[in-house]
Amino acid sequence: MTDVAANASPLLSLRGIGKNYGPVVAVRDVDLDIHTGEVVAICGDNGAGKSSLIKVMSGAEEPTSGTMQMRGKDVHFASPHDALEHGVATIYQDLALAPRLSIAQNVFMGSELTRPFVLPFLRLLDKAKMIEESRRYLSKLSVAIQDMTRPVERLSGGQRQAVAISRALRWNADIIIMDEPTAALGVKETALVLDLIRTLKAGGHTVILISHNMRDVVALADRVVIMGAGRKFVDRPIDGLTADDLTHLIMSGNARAA
Amino acid sequence: MSVTTVQSPQNRRAILSEIVGHYGTAIAGLVLIAFFVTFAPNFATPVNIVNVIKDTSFLAILAIGFTLAFTVAELDLSIAEMASLAAVVAGWLVQSQYPPLAAVAAALAVGAALGAINGYGVTRLRVPSLIMTLGTAAVAKGLAFMITQGVAFVGRWPVGFTGLARGTTFGLPNLVLWLAGVSLFAYGLVKWTRTGAHMVATGEADEAARLAGIATARMKRIGMLLSGVCAGITAVLLAANLSSAAPNMAGDYLLYAIAAVLLGMTMFEPGKPNIGGTLFAAIVLKVLGNGLVLMGAPYYVQDIVLGIIIIGSVAFSASAMKKAAFKV
Numbered sequence: 001m002t003d004v005a006a007n008a009s010p011l012l013s014l015r016g017i018g019k020n021y022g023p024v025v026a027v028r029d030v031d032l033d034i035h036t037g038e039v040v041a042i043c044g045d046n047g048a049g050k051s052s053l054i055k056v057m058s059g060a061e062e063p064t065s066g067t068m069q070m071r072g073k074d075v076h077f078a079s080p081h082d083a084l085e086h087g088v089a090t091i092y093q094d095l096a097l098a099p100r101l102s103i104a105q106n107v108f109m110g111s112e113l114t115r116p117f118v119l120p121f122l123r124l125l126d127k128a129k130m131i132e133e134s135r136r137y138l139s140k141l142s143v144a145i146q147d148m149t150r151p152v153e154r155l156s157g158g159q160r161q162a163v164a165i166s167r168a169l170r171w172n173a174d175i176i177i178m179d180e181p182t183a184a185l186g187v188k189e190t191a192l193v194l195d196l197i198r199t200l201k202a203g204g205h206t207v208i209l210i211s212h213n214m215r216d217v218v219a220l221a222d223r224v225v226i227m228g229a230g231r232k233f234v235d236r237p238i239d240g241l242t243a244d245d246l247t248h249l250i251m252s253g254n255a256r257a258a
Numbered sequence: 259m260s261v262t263t264v265q266s267p268q269n270r271r272a273i274l275s276e277i278v279g280h281y282g283t284a285i286a287g288l289v290l291i292a293f294f295v296t297f298a299p300n301f302a303t304p305v306n307i308v309n310v311i312k313d314t315s316f317l318a319i320l321a322i323g324f325t326l327a328f329t330v331a332e333l334d335l336s337i338a339e340m341a342s343l344a345a346v347v348a349g350w351l352v353q354s355q356y357p358p359l360a361a362v363a364a365a366l367a368v369g370a371a372l373g374a375i376n377g378y379g380v381t382r383l384r385v386p387s388l389i390m391t392l393g394t395a396a397v398a399k400g401l402a403f404m405i406t407q408g409v410a411f412v413g414r415w416p417v418g419f420t421g422l423a424r425g426t427t428f429g430l431p432n433l434v435l436w437l438a439g440v441s442l443f444a445y446g447l448v449k450w451t452r453t454g455a456h457m458v459a460t461g462e463a464d465e466a467a468r469l470a471g472i473a474t475a476r477m478k479r480i481g482m483l484l485s486g487v488c489a490g491i492t493a494v495l496l497a498a499n500l501s502s503a504a505p506n507m508a509g510d511y512l513l514y515a516i517a518a519v520l521l522g523m524t525m526f527e528p529g530k531p532n533i534g535g536t537l538f539a540a541i542v543l544k545v546l547g548n549g550l551v552l553m554g555a556p557y558y559v560q561d562i563v564l565g566i567i568i569i570g571s572v573a574f575s576a577s578a579m580k581k582a583a584f585k586v
Binding site for chain 2: 098100110123
């Protein structure tokens with residue numbers, strides 16, 4: 001994180017966030033500030049609470065306690081759609097794509113472009129524009145796919161990530177949350193996804209990255225947040241940390257939690 | 259650098275496989291129609307062709323309703339009984355000398371109401387559509403028997419009502435115009451409107467659609483409501499064509515409608531419910547049924563063939579989906 005980012009008011013601010021599932025406490029009293037243009041990695045072992053925290057930030061779950069602010073204003077995300085409307089888009093591990101639909105249909109899913117037809121109130125899908133715009137979003141990410149009508153199931157894992165990111169860009173998302181973006185990908189595809197995230201960062205987007213892969217975290221993140229037993233116990237710039245250091249921090253967090 | 263594209267044998271095979279995958283069953287259907295035109299006695303006579311077209315219209319409109327419900331990944335097994343009940347209600351009103359318009363409105367309202375109840379049950383009460391629509395079908399069947407007391411409404415009904423099915427407009431049979439209207443509406447809705455795109459996304463990937471902000475429950479309710487409306491339209495046309503309305507009068511159309519939708523899913527957009535496929539499949543099924551009768555096949559052969567088509571279509575669609583998924 002740069003000094004400028006540290007001093008500026010946060011884009012997204014969480015205070016005292018807690019999330020319980022019945023008697024199980026998944027997240028306890030987490031404060032977190034996300035600044036414009038930074039890549040923040042959230043790490044931790046299984047059951048550390050990172051997924052639950054992400055669900056709260058993405059609107060998939062409502063917090064049991066605590067408050068959230070977006071650009072200094074209180075926000076309440078009752079659904080992923082609410083979060084999207086406030087500029088927070090989440091790319092889930094399974095990418096939440098419709099495999100048999102085309103690239104363009106996936107990029108514009110839920111926010112299709114229309115044009116008037118005969119009568120002013122009668123609007124039809126503007127398929128040509130959606131295809132053109134999808135191509136533009138993908139080329140922004142330096143992904144060269146010509147045929148935007150190709151079903152997503154015929155794309156490689158990295159290309160599918162690019163489609164999911166394009167959808168987030170389509171929503172003009174200020175913050176893109178990526179849940180384990182390189183899980184289950186081969187070496188080549190992982191490199192493509194890491195490049196995509198770098199491209200996003202270079203374009204001024206804010207990225208929250210959840211990853212088990214410490215090498216990815218070190219390669220991409222400006223800041224790392226480490227969680228254990230539902231608490232945040234590390235929040236620091238990545239400067240100088242190695243993948244081994246991060247693993248050690250996570251393990252020590254686990255030991256503390258135990 | 260100039261690039262020359264050479265059609266390799268692999269490319270040609272891929273193109274051929276694409277053509278067969280998309281149009282194979284449609285071409286087979288055309289061959290079947292040509293076969294009956296050539297060999298079935300009296301098949302190609304004007305009277306028989308009109309009969310086939312009429313019968314196709316009832317089936318296709320009902321099957322288009324099923325297709326719309328299937329587009330949002332829900333089954334509507336109540337279409338035939340909904341149509342029977344709606345026909346009985348319309349018949350009762352016509353018989354009681356209410357204006358034809360009132361009978362039509364009542365039939366459509368019955369279809370829409372039952373479709374809405376199906377949608378409510380599936381989305382709010384979380385009853386799987388298979389169970390929900392079986393239940394609705396039983397209720398509709400019971401109500402139809404209750405209204406008629408098991409006896410069909412028959413009479414000299416006003417032309418204003420019967421003409422809806424038997425009449426012509428600009429020289430074209432009204433039934434064909436109804437079918438064209440319903441098909442165009444359904445096709446336009448699914449292919450060209452935002453609501454249609456949301457229905458398709460809901461059917462293809464419910465959770466992904468929900469996360470993209472689509473009101474998936476609403477889309478499911480729309481799909482099932484439209485299925486009910488199509489049943490209502492079929493009911494009006496069946497009653498108007500026969501000048502009678504009997505409980506379970508549309509019962510035989512259920513399996514045919516399911517077969518039309520499933521066979522339709524093997525063509526044009528393999529593996530996906532699609533209006534064009536349903537329409538063409540309905541024609542093929544009715545031609546097949548008619549042709550077999552004309553060639554002297556016993557009545558039960560039709561049921562056997564129908565069953566084979568249903569199983570074969572699903573197997574074909576599953577294989578098409580599998581192939582597409584691995585074509586990376």
